[in-house]
Amino acid sequence: MTLEAPVPVFDDEATEGRKLAIICSKGSLDMAYPGLVLANAALGEGIETHLFFTFWGFDIINKETMGHLAFTPVGNPATHMSPMLMGLPGMTSFATHMMKKQMEGLDVPDVPEFLELITDAGGHLWACQMSADMMHLEAADLYDRVEGIINAADFIELSDGAQIIFI
Amino acid sequence: MSLATIADQEVHVDEEGFLTEYDEWNEALARQLAANIGIELDDRHMEAIRFLRDDFESEGETATLRRVTTLSGIPTKELFQLFPKKPAKKLAYIAGLPKPTGCV
Numbered sequence: 604m605t606l607e608a609p610v611p612v613f614d615d616e617a618t619e620g621r622k623l624a625i626i627c628s629k630g631s632l633d634m635a636y637p638g639l640v641l642a643n644a645a646l647g648e649g650i651e652t653h654l655f656f657t658f659w660g661f662d663i664i665n666k667e668t669m670g671h672l673a674f675t676p677v678g679n680p681a682t683h684m685s686p687m688l689m690g691l692p693g694m695t696s697f698a699t700h701m702m703k704k705q706m707e708g709l710d711v712p713d714v715p716e717f718l719e720l721i722t723d724a725g726g727h728l729w730a731c732q733m734s735a736d737m738m739h740l741e742a743a744d745l746y747d748r749v750e751g752i753i754n755a756a757d758f759i760e761l762s763d764g765a766q767i768i769f770i
Numbered sequence: 771m772s773l774a775t776i777a778d779q780e781v782h783v784d785e786e787g788f789l790t791e792y793d794e795w796n797e798a799l800a801r802q803l804a805a806n807i808g809i810e811l812d813d814r815h816m817e818a819i820r821f822l823r824d825d826f827e828s829e830g831e832t833a834t835l836r837r838v839t840t841l842s843g844i845p846t847k848e849l850f851q852l853f854p855k856k857p858a859k860k861l862a863y864i865a866g867l868p869k870p871t872g873c874v
């Protein structure tokens with residue numbers, strides 16, 4: 604008889620209690636996705652995950668804008684194309700359309716569905732108080748699953764012991 | 771990849787213990803694999819496992835959690851209850867498939 608098969612270690616004690624806080628400070632489509640993808644991956648690894656939306660990152664959780672984030676090619680070196688060309692009228696909507704199609708092809712959900720997925724997986728969404736004040740927005744203006752509007756000190760407290768990613 | 775014993779059956783596994791031969795899997799094995807990681811299989815677990823195996827057979831790769839939810843109709847929340855903490859990896863392990871490689 605051969606040996607008993609090894610059993611994968613899924614609940615590693617070293618990562619027990621690991622916590623991740625992702626600060627989303629940008630609201631363009633190409634800057635929204637990295638935070639969402641990482642949050643989703645962390646949750647799938649059993650890690651407590653918090654997303655804090657601040658400044659332009661507010662567009663990701665603002666009901667008015669969350670479904671229409673754009674990819675702006677102007678001044679974005681990622682396009683590898685002439686800055687003159689990128690400034691042409693209609694370029695932003697064209698580039699946004701292309702990026703959305705690419706994401707869809709990779710089976711990546713759009714932003715609202717992604718937030719639903721993340722919260723279903725147990726992720727926590729927080730909005731920044733100062734950004735809310737600055738943009739004259741209240742809880743009712745934000746995506747329903749945002750747990751609260753909190754200030755900077757609250758976030759520091761909440762992210763105690765967490766690894767922090769700033770995007 | 772080496773030969774090892776699970777539930778009195780000889781199967782091929784990788785160094786972590788994931789089955790490497792699609793056709794060596796059966797339900798008795800699945801029960802033992804699940805028990806190894808503290809899960810007792812019920813009908814809902816089996817539904818997810820069967821979906822993953824069928825999908826692997828047609829697609830040639832292990833479905834990500836989102837794909838499982840979208841195509842099998844089992845909600846994300848429930849998958850996290852059925853296979854706590856690391857649902858995608860645990861599901862793949864019990865289904866005798868490799869870990870999913872997709873990001874979302």
